[in-house]
Amino acid sequence: MITLTPLRQFRFPVMAECINPDVFQGKSVDEIAQLTVWEGNKQKKLCELFKIEQSLAEAPSIVINGNVEEVRRIGSGMKSGEIVINGNAGMHLGEKMAGGKITVNGDAEGWAGSDMKNGLLEIMGNAGPYLASPYRGSSTGMRGGKIIVHGNVGTDAAVFLKGGTIKILGDAGPFMGFRMCDGTIHIEKNCGTRVGACMTGGKIVVSGVLEEVLPTFTIDSVKAKVKIEEGDSATGPFYVFLGDLAENGNGKLYVSKANNPHLSTYEKYL
Amino acid sequence: MSTTVNAVTCPVCGCLCDDIELTIENGVIAKVKNGCAMCESKFLSYKNEHRNKTPLVRKEGKLVPVSYDEAIHKAAEILANANYPILYGWSSTDCEAQRVGVELAEEVGGVLDNTAVVCHGPSILSVQEVGIPTCTLGQIRHRADLVIYWGCDPWSAHPRHLERYTTFTEGRFEGSEWKEYMNKVKASAGKKKLLSLERREIVKRKPEPIIEKVTVNKPPETLSKAGRKLIVIDVRKTMTAEVADYFIQVQPGKDYELMLAIRALVKDHELDVDQVAGVPVEYLEELVDAMVNCEFGVIFFGMGLTQSAGKFRNVDVAISLIRDLNRRTKFAILPMRGHFNVTGANTVSTWQSGYPYSVDFSLGYPRYNPGETSVVDVLLRKESDAALIVASDPASNFPRKAVEHLVANPLIVIDPHMNATALLGDVVFPAAIVGIEKAGTAYRMDHVPLPLKKVVEPPEGILSDEEILSRILEEVRVIKSQKMQEAA
Ligand code: SF4
Numbered sequence: 001m002i003t004l005t006p007l008r009q010f011r012f013p014v015m016a017e018c019i020n021p022d023v024f025q026g027k028s029v030d031e032i033a034q035l036t037v038w039e040g041n042k043q044k045k046l047c048e049l050f051k052i053e054q055s056l057a058e059a060p061s062i063v064i065n066g067n068v069e070e071v072r073r074i075g076s077g078m079k080s081g082e083i084v085i086n087g088n089a090g091m092h093l094g095e096k097m098a099g100g101k102i103t104v105n106g107d108a109e110g111w112a113g114s115d116m117k118n119g120l121l122e123i124m125g126n127a128g129p130y131l132a133s134p135y136r137g138s139s140t141g142m143r144g145g146k147i148i149v150h151g152n153v154g155t156d157a158a159v160f161l162k163g164g165t166i167k168i169l170g171d172a173g174p175f176m177g178f179r180m181c182d183g184t185i186h187i188e189k190n191c192g193t194r195v196g197a198c199m200t201g202g203k204i205v206v207s208g209v210l211e212e213v214l215p216t217f218t219i220d221s222v223k224a225k226v227k228i229e230e231g232d233s234a235t236g237p238f239y240v241f242l243g244d245l246a247e248n249g250n251g252k253l254y255v256s257k258a259n260n261p262h263l264s265t266y267e268k269y270l
Numbered sequence: 271m272s273t274t275v276n277a278v279t280c281p282v283c284g285c286l287c288d289d290i291e292l293t294i295e296n297g298v299i300a301k302v303k304n305g306c307a308m309c310e311s312k313f314l315s316y317k318n319e320h321r322n323k324t325p326l327v328r329k330e331g332k333l334v335p336v337s338y339d340e341a342i343h344k345a346a347e348i349l350a351n352a353n354y355p356i357l358y359g360w361s362s363t364d365c366e367a368q369r370v371g372v373e374l375a376e377e378v379g380g381v382l383d384n385t386a387v388v389c390h391g392p393s394i395l396s397v398q399e400v401g402i403p404t405c406t407l408g409q410i411r412h413r414a415d416l417v418i419y420w421g422c423d424p425w426s427a428h429p430r431h432l433e434r435y436t437t438f439t440e441g442r443f444e445g446s447e448w449k450e451y452m453n454k455v456k457a458s459a460g461k462k463k464l465l466s467l468e469r470r471e472i473v474k475r476k477p478e479p480i481i482e483k484v485t486v487n488k489p490p491e492t493l494s495k496a497g498r499k500l501i502v503i504d505v506r507k508t509m510t511a512e513v514a515d516y517f518i519q520v521q522p523g524k525d526y527e528l529m530l531a532i533r534a535l536v537k538d539h540e541l542d543v544d545q546v547a548g549v550p551v552e553y554l555e556e557l558v559d560a561m562v563n564c565e566f567g568v569i570f571f572g573m574g575l576t577q578s579a580g581k582f583r584n585v586d587v588a589i590s591l592i593r594d595l596n597r598r599t600k601f602a603i604l605p606m607r608g609h610f611n612v613t614g615a616n617t618v619s620t621w622q623s624g625y626p627y628s629v630d631f632s633l634g635y636p637r638y639n640p641g642e643t644s645v646v647d648v649l650l651r652k653e654s655d656a657a658l659i660v661a662s663d664p665a666s667n668f669p670r671k672a673v674e675h676l677v678a679n680p681l682i683v684i685d686p687h688m689n690a691t692a693l694l695g696d697v698v699f700p701a702a703i704v705g706i707e708k709a710g711t712a713y714r715m716d717h718v719p720l721p722l723k724k725v726v727e728p729p730e731g732i733l734s735d736e737e738i739l740s741r742i743l744e745e746v747r748v749i750k751s752q753k754m755q756e757a758a
Contacts, residue, residue, distance in 0.1 A: 042378025
């Protein structure tokens with residue numbers, strides 16, 4: 001196990017895709033210390049920014065103690081191993097992750113789990129905007145794996161979602177699941193507006209309050225229960241909406257009936 | 271001695287009207303013909319007394335006049351030593367200066383951003399996601415029979431847009447609606463007189479005030495007439511809305527829902543709701559009929575879409591709507607760009623770095639991720655440690671917290687005028703006014719490049735943005751090579 005402790009509070013953005021169990025694997029502490037990172041427009045060695053210590057414990061592979069919200073791309077492209085961050089994490093945490101596990105005992109900034117293919121990303125605090133969403137201009141969203149956020153999530157999460165599961169125990173911002181075509185999202189509390197806009201497939205479950213459903217969704221039925229993943233389901237009853245009609249979509253939006261009495265006007269179409 | 275210069279391009283708004291006629295008397299612009307009020311004011315006020323005429327450097331808290339050489343050295347030192355500088359502005363200068371700006375940003379490893387980030391940046395983001403079916407203003411002028419202005423008010427912000435490019439222009443295949451408009455104005459003038467009489471009476475009697483109720487009217491019969499039609503969709507009745515054939519007042523922040531519903535209707539779907547964003551669905555159906563039945567339609571959109579709730583998703587849905595409409599008729603979409611060369615700033619940045627704005631060169635190669643690499647966000651996260659502002663005034667329009675961080679670090683300003691940012695700067699360069707005292711190139715809102723003319727000489731000794739930037743770049747290279755030699 002490698003423990004990294006930031007030597008100071010970083011002022012400039014730090015690009016550190018080398019903080020990755022696959023990269024650290026088989027390297028001595030001295031070799032790890034020589035890995036390159038960028039701080040602002042200056043190239044640095046990892047040891048100039050972090051105190052690096054090794055211990056005999058096997059798991060987790062990497063522990064970061066301290067707030068590293070300016071450190072971006074931690075665990076980028078990782079395929080195995082485990083990273084634990086005891087503090088807040090910077091942008092692009094676990095981008096293109098294909099396996100392994102990342103746990104953040106704090107908040108994560110934007111684009112966490114962007115372009116994720118597999119593995120588990122668990123954020124104990126809040127997640128910033130664009131959780132599991134692709135880069136500008138890209139239409140490749142998260143394709144597999146699982147993300148759990150214990151707090152709230154910012155705007156535009158799960159855009160272009162193509163697979164995998166996202167569980168949000170708190171509230172979600174607007175445009176959740178924009179243009180998603182597969183995969184499952186479960187929001188346990190309240191959800192922002194325009195959820196599921198332009199979705200063509202997949203499943204969004206809102207157990208809390210949803211102020212309004214987009215006009216391009218039509219009501220289909222009322223269901224008592226909905227499956228989230230193997231061994232996990234949400235109990236309703238739920239209104240089931242289909243959409244988005246603007247995209248001739250066939251996505252399913254489940255909205256809690258008990259928490260959304262204002263949606264009862266749709267019942268006349270059932 | 272008086273001379274006339276023809277076909278001058280107006281360096282004010284994104285319309286870039288290139289039919290301005292200037293009369294020059296004794297080396298000074300004396301008369302402006304063809305331009306709107308904004309154009310006239312720019313061409314006649316360039317010689318203002320309060321223009322800054324020497325470079326300034328802040329010493330012991332005060333801006334003091336220095337030579338260009340000293341100011342350039344100081345600016346180069348700041349940029350060469352910075353760890354994460356920002357280079358912002360660019361929309362009110364020419365492409366030639368912007369090109370040097372990109373080179374400088376790369377040399378100092380900074381973040382290059384232009385004013386699009388606070389106006390039409392969102393449009394660009396959605397264009398990158400869904401593409402853009404567009405055309406030039408010339409095509410619209412000659413062929414468009416349905417013009418929709420959504421979330422913009424050209425009558426006030428681009429005064430000659432209607433007259434030169436859309437409804438009021440005489441195209442080869444479509445006539446001008448100017449006469450109809452005059453009739454309408456006369457009729458509404460009568461109505462207004464009556465209303466004001468009534469109000470005066472009311473003031474005397476002091477009864478309840480008249481509260482104007484917001485209701486969306488039924489689409490008029492004229493929406494299916496032949497010839498040009500003008501529709502305005504906005505949150506309030508703007509000047510452009512007054513002259514339109516049909517005005518739809520959308521509930522604030524609900525443009526997205528409205529547009530999405532229109533998309534579903536274009537695809538012949540039935541909606542489970544009676545009204546969307548305050549507009550009855552039956553009216554929307556008529557609107558969709560007008561859209562589908564036109565021969566060539568165009569939507570112009572402004573910051574009412576790009577900077578209201580939904581931002582770039584609003585533009586995304588607008589472009590998707592155009593895509594849907596193109597399956598049934600011909601439609602195009604254009605953003606109403608504000609500054610005269612903001613389109614140029616995006617174009618130059620794209621051809622040099624691959625990205626239109628918010629380009630981060632700190633890793634030695636261009637990276638682009640608005641939200642992460644956009645200047646306002648960089649400032650709000652307090653990451654930058656120096657700034658170069660060219661032809662822009664962020665101090666008066668950025669969020670307060672961003673401005674606080676901007677001025678807490680070394681600040682270099684290049685601008686013809688002493689604007690708010692320049693007053694707070696550490697190194698301030700006066701510059702020649704592009705399009706009046708310096709020739710160059712600018713891009714119109716439809717991406718057509720037009721030449722800007724030099725019609726008068728700049729004040730003595732004043733350099734252009736391009737020259738100042740080139741000299742800073744040269745000096746940065748000297749400082750960097752000195753540093754490398756010292757290190758070796
Ligand atoms: S519309 Fe714009 S470009 Fe045309 S004259 Fe007026 S300010 Fe100049």
